[in-house]
Amino acid sequence: MMSAPALRRANTEPRWLRSLLLGLGLGFLFFFLALPLLAVFVEALAAGWPAYRDALSDGETRSAILLTVFVALFVLPFNVVVGVAAAWAIAKFDFRGKSLLITLIDLPFAVSPVVVGLVFLLIFGAQGLFGGWLAAHDVKVVFALPGIVIVTMFITFPFVARELIPLMQAQGKDEEEAAISLGATGWQMFRRVTLPNIRWGLLYGVILANARAMGEFGAVSVVSGHIRGETNTLPLHVEILYNEYNAVGAFASASVLALLALVTLVAKAVVEWHMRRETRMLAAELPPEKAGVVP
Amino acid sequence: MFVTAAYRRQVLPGFGLSLGCTLVYLSLLILLPLSGLAFKASNLTLGEFWAIASGERAMASYRVTFGASVLAATINAVFGLIVAWVLVRYSFPGKRAIDALVDLPFALPTAVAGITLATLYAGNGWIGKHLEPWGIKVAFTPVGIVVALTFIGLPFVVRTLQPVIEDIEPEVEEAAASLGASRLQTFTRVLLPGIFPALLTGFTLAFSRSIGEYGSVIFIAGNMPLISEITPLLIISKLEQYDVIGATALAVVMLLISFVLLLSVNALQWWAANRHSGHGGRGAGRGA
Numbered sequence: 001m002m003s004a005p006a007l008r009r010a011n012t013e014p015r016w017l018r019s020l021l022l023g024l025g026l027g028f029l030f031f032f033l034a035l036p037l038l039a040v041f042v043e044a045l046a047a048g049w050p051a052y053r054d055a056l057s058d059g060e061t062r063s064a065i066l067l068t069v070f071v072a073l074f075v076l077p078f079n080v081v082v083g084v085a086a087a088w089a090i091a092k093f094d095f096r097g098k099s100l101l102i103t104l105i106d107l108p109f110a111v112s113p114v115v116v117g118l119v120f121l122l123i124f125g126a127q128g129l130f131g132g133w134l135a136a137h138d139v140k141v142v143f144a145l146p147g148i149v150i151v152t153m154f155i156t157f158p159f160v161a162r163e164l165i166p167l168m169q170a171q172g173k174d175e176e177e178a179a180i181s182l183g184a185t186g187w188q189m190f191r192r193v194t195l196p197n198i199r200w201g202l203l204y205g206v207i208l209a210n211a212r213a214m215g216e217f218g219a220v221s222v223v224s225g226h227i228r229g230e231t232n233t234l235p236l237h238v239e240i241l242y243n244e245y246n247a248v249g250a251f252a253s254a255s256v257l258a259l260l261a262l263v264t265l266v267a268k269a270v271v272e273w274h275m276r277r278e279t280r281m282l283a284a285e286l287p288p289e290k291a292g293v294v295p
Numbered sequence: 296m297f298v299t300a301a302y303r304r305q306v307l308p309g310f311g312l313s314l315g316c317t318l319v320y321l322s323l324l325i326l327l328p329l330s331g332l333a334f335k336a337s338n339l340t341l342g343e344f345w346a347i348a349s350g351e352r353a354m355a356s357y358r359v360t361f362g363a364s365v366l367a368a369t370i371n372a373v374f375g376l377i378v379a380w381v382l383v384r385y386s387f388p389g390k391r392a393i394d395a396l397v398d399l400p401f402a403l404p405t406a407v408a409g410i411t412l413a414t415l416y417a418g419n420g421w422i423g424k425h426l427e428p429w430g431i432k433v434a435f436t437p438v439g440i441v442v443a444l445t446f447i448g449l450p451f452v453v454r455t456l457q458p459v460i461e462d463i464e465p466e467v468e469e470a471a472a473s474l475g476a477s478r479l480q481t482f483t484r485v486l487l488p489g490i491f492p493a494l495l496t497g498f499t500l501a502f503s504r505s506i507g508e509y510g511s512v513i514f515i516a517g518n519m520p521l522i523s524e525i526t527p528l529l530i531i532s533k534l535e536q537y538d539v540i541g542a543t544a545l546a547v548v549m550l551l552i553s554f555v556l557l558l559s560v561n562a563l564q565w566w567a568a569n570r571h572s573g574h575g576g577r578g579a580g581r582g583a
Binding site: 012013014017018021022024025026028029031032033034035036037039040043078081082084085086088089092093095101103104105106107108109110111112113114115118119120121122123125127129150153154157173176177180181186189190208211214215216217218221222234235236238239242247250251254257258260261262264265266268269 | 306307308309310312313314316317320321324325326328329331332334335374377378380381382384385387391393395396397398399400401402403404405406407408410411412414415421422445446449478503504506507508509510514527528530531534539542543546549550553554556557558561
């Protein structure tokens with residue numbers, strides 16, 4: 001038998017290897033994550049504060065920001081409602097084809113954004129399936145706001161459902177069944193039992209979906225038509241300015257999106273902290289054998 | 296048994312409503328549009344389809360896309376394993392912030408990543424100006440594509456591995472050590488077989504994300520046909536030349552590849568979960 005300290009020594013890497021791994025890992029993160037993040041802000045401020053302020057108060061930049069926010073605000077409620085519905089059906093009931101359904105929900109993650117854009121161009125474009133009908137009725141989908149909204153809905157569809165399915169599966173259905181058998185209506189059960197149980201997971205999904213909705217580039221680029229001041233979202237605006245060699249303008253707009261990314265990361269960390277705390281509290285409330293602790 | 300099952304099914308409300316809602320939304324928004332792509336492609340004969348899909352420029356774009364994606368996913372597998380290990384096992388100042396930063400590629404819009412990486416690695420950029428004297432050109436070459444895809448795929452491997460490394464019971468390593476295994480032997484024969492399915496899952500996730508990636512790549516790639524043109528960009532340039540059929544054929548190729556990768560990820564996750572929960576205790580001791 002080994003002594004306890006010897007065993008502990010054998011269970012970690014030697015000091016030189018630990019330093020090497022730490023250096024490699026953190027160095028990699030520094031070059032690939034920290035440096036690009038820093039560069040966005042340095043480049044945006046390269047010509048000083050006044051230039052940065054001017055770039056951001058530009059009318060086209062303003063309207064790009066407004067459009068991006070509008071699209072996200074419009075799309076997120078759909079994600080929430082359908083995400084909760086999908087998770088409810090999948091987590092609380094048994095039915096045939098469930099794993100196929102879960103795979104289909106993941107599908108938008110697997111498809112290239114450019115292909116997503118093309119798909120909707122083929123349906124709603126001038127020569128598309130509904131193109132003639134839409135033109136006859138003077139409805140613009142592609143190269144207009146509806147097209148941007150639809151591809152964003154496609155791209156962000158999985159986020160909420162994916163977050164909620166494992167969470168609701170883990171929570172089981174005892175609490176909801178108790179509520180129903182005590183006479184609650186479906187809506188009361190949902191509002192008083194289900195919603196409080198899933199609120200952090202739901203928020204987590206919404207945060208991720210929002211980041212993607214505001215940042216989507218490829219799919220939106222295909223269907224937007226890049227009409228300045230009209231169908232130009234903020235990521236597309238970044239591209240246009242960059243291609244015009246307006247580095248300060250491009251990075252000023254990019255810095256707004258980078259700030260959004262930072263807010264997303266912080267919000268995510270806060271929500272994760274709450275979720276871990278609730279899991280711990282749940283584990284502490286349960287009798288030991290249910291919490292997975294060997295008595 | 297049956298009575299209980301039937302009774303239980305009836306207790307909770309909303310099954311029909313929630314499943315119906317999901318199926319309608321999924322069909323209208325995702326399945327029907329995607330089958331529209333197949334419908335459009337069916338205007339082509341198989342021969343015509345093959346001629347487009349295997350054209351010189353298309354083949355070159357597959358080579359660039361796949362080559363760069365494999366390289367980037369491999370870099371991520373190696374460094375992602377190191378990062379995940381360091382984040383789970385070691386303690387150092389600022390660890391929580393660094394851990395949160397790992398998700399940056401998920402949160403940062405791809406266009407922002409694209410212009411920033413292009414600026415950093417250009418000949419006068421912070422990183423590029425130190426590489427240029429050595430004759431290493433990154434921006435506007437295929438190497439730039441690998442850099443962009445490494446950034447995009449970084450979180451996949453780390454986030455897939457972290458929970459698995461956290462779950463390793465210290466007893467397993469202690470047993471190996473007390474039986475006389477060196478640290479290297481413990482790692483390669485006991486720990487690595489246990490985390491290998493997760494590593495492969497992370498690799499495949501990063502790879503499949505890279506195949507379809509567009510926004511971060513186009514700024515740094517240089518986009519020269521046959522040399523540094525990725526398939527999604529070729530689809531866009533066909534669209535810009537009003538060659539909708541050509542774009543559709545390439546999109547069908549990409550969609551098929553996405554399906555295969557999605558199914559592989561599912562199979563891998565199933566494998567990882569089964570190894571994890573069951574027979575043979577996480578693969579411990581089976582590596583020999």
